[in-house]
Amino acid sequence: MNERRASRQLGKQINSKLILNLIKAGPISRAEIAAESGLSAATVSNLTSELIAEGLIRESGVGETTRGRPPVMLSLNSNARFVVGVKVMPDSLVAVVTDLDAEVVAQRVFKDLGEQVHRSGTLDTTPTAIVEKVAMLVEEVIRDAGINRSDLLGVGLGLAGFIDSNAGVCRYSPFFGWRDVNLAAPLTSALGLDVYLENDVNSLTIAEQWFGHGRGYEHFVVVTVGRGIGVGFVLNGRFYAGHQGGVGELGHVTVVPDGPKCGCGRRGCLEMMASDRALIQAARDAIADGKPTVLTDSDDITVKMLVAAAEQGDDLACSLIAESGRWLGVGLAMIVNLLNPELIIVAGEGVEAGDLRFDSMREALSEGQFDSLGTDTKLVVESSGDMMWARGAACVVLSEFFRSPLHRGRPSAIPLGGTG
Ligand SMILES: [Zn+2]
Known part of the structure; x- marks a missing residue:
């Protein structure tokens, strides 16, 4: 040409x-x-x-x-094309097919990923094994949707860790222990479809911008709390990806220099103070120390059990949940002081701890704000299930499709404005 x-x-x-x-x-x-x-x-x-x-x-x-x-x-014509979104977790996979409006037309969950790989002997979390299972689930959900393969724009994959979405490479996955694993290439050849890889918190952020609380906001952040803690950014109306995709490791900001050792190799990361994992560990330690509580078994403690105990008035459960919320508020105050967003959306499985966690979070947030920064910042706590995350991964493909060739090469979303 x-x-x-x-x-x-x-x-x-x-x-x-x-x-x-x-x-x-x-x-x-x-x-x-x-x-x-x-x-x-x-x-x-x-x-x-x-x-x-x-x-x-x-x-x-x-x-x-x-x-x-x-x-x-x-x-x-929202039914003219479709996309697939997959949320990849250490123990399960969730896949959806959506139309051009990001409405879900079919969904599939593969729950016992951990169990299946365990049964086969050793825990097979090699990229090959995960790619194989993702490909299988994608084929199933496409079949469920009853759509023509030729109408599919591609597959979006949301995964925790440092993701280089331009290269389709997972630079580091804390859950799978991967380094520099190209997932897009083998999945593309297995499925014969375009595959887009994105950090899971980023894909959730794109979803919030497309059809969630973030619609119409120029500056907002999505903070997720669960096993880990992450943050996604929309600044000046555009999704912010960082250099080579590395962005939003809020969970690995040091808050207690001589604190507990983190999986990342350093000490006192926010994740070690405020995540669900940290909360459960704190409960185990307290039970082992013989602190008075209705909780007895320290091996199988879940956040749900802690919340139930706290609701019965258990002092230990109440104070541990409030403490984790307080640290989360410390993290939010850092974001407010750095970026002064209009809106903070708190999401992830950790929101099930409810007001016990979020009252102390709000308190620490307001204590940590510089001057009047953040006084106008709206705070939304959202219980987004796995399906929302998978929809987010689908939105990564949609945003690629609707993006102008002018902005190609950037890994994410364009603002769409008044879509409803
Ligand atoms: Zn860390």
Whole structure:
């Protein structure tokens, strides 16, 4: 292709994506598209005809007008294409198929990943074993959805750790112990579909921007608390990926220099003070020390059990949960002092500890804020299940599809504005 033709082609793709995004934001007429995009009426007419021919958009009735013929409105055909999202956890996999509006049309859970690999002898968490299971689950969920494979845009994979999404490589997975593992390439060849890898907290953040609490916000963060602690950022209306994808390791910020040793090799990371794992460890230690409590068995303690004990008035459970919340608040105050976001969304399985954890978190947050920073910051606690995370992984593919070629090479989402 000669240079002039190539640049004409790129210009056309950019304009086409621009139009598609305007239509995605809600029914709109060709004249309104021309006015909002600055494109000529002829260009809008040509490109919308092509989008209709591709099945991506449709004419959806007529709009209102004060004079003349009412304009024909154009809408996104949300069932025109589909994406798959998979949340990969150490013990389970959750997969969904969604349409272009990120609405789930099929879902599958593979619960006993840990058990299955244990039964086969040693714990097989080699990339090969995990890729094989992910591929199997993806095939099943595609079958469940009853869609044409040719309508699939790709598969998004959400995984904890340091993920280089441009390269499709997991640089470091604390749960699987992987270093520099390319997951996208073997999955692409196993499935014959494009595969996008993203850090799980980042994919949840993209989901919040697309269809969650973050919609319409220019500056927000998603803090997740569970086994670990992470944070995802949307700054100036754009998802922030960091250099080579390394971003948001809030859990490994040192808060107690001589504190307990963390899995990352250092001491006193926030994760060792505020995560579910830390909370459970603190309960075990207290029971072993013979502290008075209704909790007896220290081996199988869960956050649920601690919450139940606290609700019965168990002092130890109450104070341990409040303490973990206090440390979480210390972490949130750091974010507020650095970024002053409009909104903080707290999500993850750790939210099941409820107000016991979050009252002390709010208190520590307000104590740790610099001057009046954060006084306007909204705080939302969201109980997002595994399905939301898998939907987030699907949104990684959607954001890639709707992104302008101008911004290719960046690993994530574009703001869509008023989608509902
Ligand atoms: Zn650490």
